[in-house]
Amino acid sequence: MHEVSLVHALFDQAAWSCASCGEAVTRGAPLRCASCDGEVRLSAGGALILDRLELEVFDV
Numbered sequence: 001m002h003e004v005s006l007v008h009a010l011f012d013q014a015a016w017s018c019a020s021c022g023e024a025v026t027r028g029a030p031l032r033c034a035s036c037d038g039e040v041r042l043s044a045g046g047a048l049i050l051d052r053l054e055l056e057v058f059d060v
């Protein structure tokens, strides 16, 4: 699998939500909250995914 495809697959499995109000954010949408325009963060599996991303980045 191509690395870019892998990254997309990982993000596809993630759940995103607003860091301010907790509103769920639709995947593929701009990473801003639709309700309050707050920052969006990973709400499920985020740490795991970021770990994998770091591995991908530094393992070049």
Ligand SMILES: [Zn+2]
Pocket: 018, 019, 020, 021, 022, 023, 033, 034, 035, 036, 037, 038
């Ligand atoms: Zn919000």
